[in-house]
Amino acid sequence: MDIIIGAGVTGLSYAWFTDKDYLVLEKTDAIGGYCKTTKRNGFVWDYSGHFFHFQDKAVEEKLLKDIPPERLVEPVKNTKIKYKDRYVEYPFQKNIHQLPQEEMIDCLYDLFNNSQTDYSNFKEMLYCKFGASIAEKFLIPYNTKLYACDLNKLDKDAMGRFFPYAEKEEIIRNFRAEDNKSYNASFMYPKDGAFEYVKSIVSNLRSEKIETNQEVVAIDMKNKTVRTRDGRLLAYDRLISTLPFPKLLELCGVEYDRSVYSWNQVLVFNIGFDKKGPVDKFHWIYFPENKYIFYRVGFYDNILSQDRTSVYVEIGFDNKTVIDPREYFNRALLDLLAAGVIHKHMMYVDYEAIVMDPAYVHITKESIEDVKSKKAMLATNDVYSIGRYGSWTYCSIEDNIKEAMQLADCLNKK
Numbered sequence: 030m031d032i033i034i035g036a037g038v039t040g041l042s043y044a045w046f047t048d049k050d051y052l053v054l055e056k057t058d059a060i061g062g063y064c065k066t067t068k069r070n071g072f073v074w075d076y077s078g079h080f081f082h083f084q085d086k087a088v089e090e091k092l093l094k095d096i097p098p099e100r101l102v103e104p105v106k107n108t109k110i111k112y113k114d115r116y117v118e119y120p121f122q123k124n125i126h127q128l129p130q131e132e133m134i135d136c137l138y139d140l141f142n143n144s145q146t147d148y149s150n151f152k153e154m155l156y157c158k159f160g161a162s163i164a165e166k167f168l169i170p171y172n173t174k175l176y177a178c179d180l181n182k183l184d185k186d187a188m189g190r191f192f193p194y195a196e197k198e199e200i201i202r203n204f205r206a207e208d209n210k211s212y213n214a215s216f217m218y219p220k221d222g223a224f225e226y227v228k229s230i231v232s233n234l235r236s237e238k239i240e241t242n243q244e245v246v247a248i249d250m251k252n253k254t255v256r257t258r259d260g261r262l263l264a265y266d267r268l269i270s271t272l273p274f275p276k277l278l279e280l281c282g283v284e285y286d287r288s289v290y291s292w293n294q295v296l297v298f299n300i301g302f303d304k305k306g307p308v309d310k311f312h313w314i315y316f317p318e319n320k321y322i323f324y325r326v327g328f329y330d331n332i333l334s335q336d337r338t339s340v341y342v343e344i345g346f347d348n349k350t351v352i353d354p355r356e357y358f359n360r361a362l363l364d365l366l367a368a369g370v371i372h373k374h375m376m377y378v379d380y381e382a383i384v385m386d387p388a389y390v391h392i393t394k395e396s397i398e399d400v401k402s403k404k405a406m407l408a409t410n411d412v413y414s415i416g417r418y419g420s421w422t423y424c425s426i427e428d429n430i431k432e433a434m435q436l437a438d439c440l441n442k443k
C-alpha cells in the first residue's frame with residue numbers, strides 16, 4: 030500500500046492518479062492544505078489570494094469538470110503598485126514611464142549605463158538586468174518585504190517563471206504600446222473559492238481512504254512503517270510525502286545541515302467590511318514601501334463583483350518570529366486607511382487571521398543541491414517527496430498536480 034502524508038492538492042492528486050491501494054494521512058481536521066476557503070457572512074476567503082492561470086489544458090479540464098461555468102469568473106488582471114503618491118502598473122520595470130519624470134530618467138539611465146553583466150544571486154540579478162534605480166525603487170524593497178530575508182541569499186532564479194523579466198527593448202516599447210502581459214494576464218477563480226478545485230480532485234477518491242487528525246510523527250525507512258501521533262503503526266510499500274522537506278528528513282532520521290533550509294511565514298488577514306471602499310477596480314495592489322506593514326492587498330469584492338469590500342492582507346515574516354496576529358491587526362487596519370484602501374466611515378464586520386508557515390521557501394544554490402541529492406537517496410528507500418514544500422520550490426497548484434501525476438505514472442509502471 031502507498032501511504033500519502035498530507036491531504037493538500039499534491040497528496041490528493043497523487044491519490045487520484047495512482048493505480049495502487051493507498052491511504053492519505055492528514056494532520057489537521059480538514060483536507061485541502063493551503064487550498065482552503067472560508068465562507069462566512071457573505072464573504073468568500075482563501076488562505077491568502079489563490080488565483081489560477083492554467084497552462085496545461087488537460088489539467089484545467091480535469092479540475093473544471095464538476096464546476097459549472099457560471100460558478101467561475103475569469104477577469105483580465107488589473108493590478109497596481111502603490112508607489113509613493115500614485116499607482117503604477119505592474120510589472121514596475123515595464124512601466125517606469127508612469128513615474129515622475131526625474132525618477133524615470135534615473136531608471137532609464139541606470140538601465141542603459143549598467144556595466145554589471147555577471148550575477149550569482151537574486152539581488153545581483155536584479156541590479157544586473159534592470160539597473161540600480163529600478164532595483165532599488167521597487168524590486169528589492171518589495172521582494173525583501175515578501176521573502177523577509179536579504180535577497181543576496183536567494184538563488185538567481187529563485188522565482189522561476191513567476192518572475193516577470195523584461196528586455197530593454199520591451200521596456201521602451203511599452204512607453205507607447207502598453208503590453209503588461211505576464212505569466213497570468215487573466216486568471217480564473219471559482220465564485221465559491223479555491224477549495225472548489227480540491228472538491229474536484231477529491232470527487233475521484235474514496236472518502237474512507239483519507240484520514241484526518243492523523244499526524245505522522247516518525248518514519249522508519251528500514252522497516253517501512255510510519256507512526257502517528259495517536260500511536261498507530263502503519264506499514265507501507267511506498268511512502269509519498271508532501272511534508273516540508275526538512276521535516277521529512279527529521280522524521281526519517283536523516284542527518285542534514287539545518288542552515289541550508291530557511292523560509293518566510295505569511296500572516297494573512299481576510300477582512301470583510303460593511304460597504305464598498307475607494308478601490309473598486311483593482312484585483313490586488315503591491316506595496317513596496319516599509320511604511321505599510323503589508324506587501325500585498327487583494328480585493329475579493331472586485332474579483333467577484335461584490336458590493337462590500339472584502340480584502341486579503343499579506344504580511345511577510347522570517348521563520349524565527351512567533352506571530353501573534355492580534356499584535357498586527359490594528360496596524361493593518363491603520364495602514365489600509367493610510368494607503369487609501371479603506372476610508373474612515375467603513376467598519377469591518379468580520380475577519381480571520383491565518384499564519385502560513387512555511388509560505389515562500391528560500392530557494393538557494395545550497396537548497397537546490399541538497400534537495401536533489403537527498404530526494405534521490407530517499408527514493409532508493411521507496412520514500413518520495415513531492416509538492417510545494419516536499420520539493421522545496423516556488424510553484425502553483427497546477428505544478429503540484431502535474432508533479433503528482435508524473436510520479437504516479439512512473440510508479441504505476443513498477
Ligand SMILES: Cc1cc2nc3c(=O)[nH]c(=O)nc-3n(C[C@H](O)[C@H](O)[C@H](O)COP(=O)(O)OP(=O)(O)OC[C@H]3O[C@@H](n4cnc5c(N)ncnc54)[C@H](O)[C@@H]3O)c2cc1C
Nearest residue numbers: 035037038039055056062063079080244245416417425426
Ligand atoms: C501566499 C501564497 C499564495 C499562493 N497563491 C497561489 C495562487 O494564486 N495560485 C496557485 O495555483 N497557487 C498558489 N499558491 C501555492 C499553493 O498554495 C500551493 O502550491 C499548494 O497549496 C501546495 O499544496 P501541497 O499539497 O503541496 O502542500 P500543502 O497545501 O502545504 O499540503 C500539505 C498537507 O500536509 C499536511 N501535513 C503537514 N504535516 C503533516 C504530518 N506530520 N502528518 C500528516 N499530514 C501533515 C498539512 O496539514 C497539509 O494539509 C500560493 C501559496 C502561498 C503561500
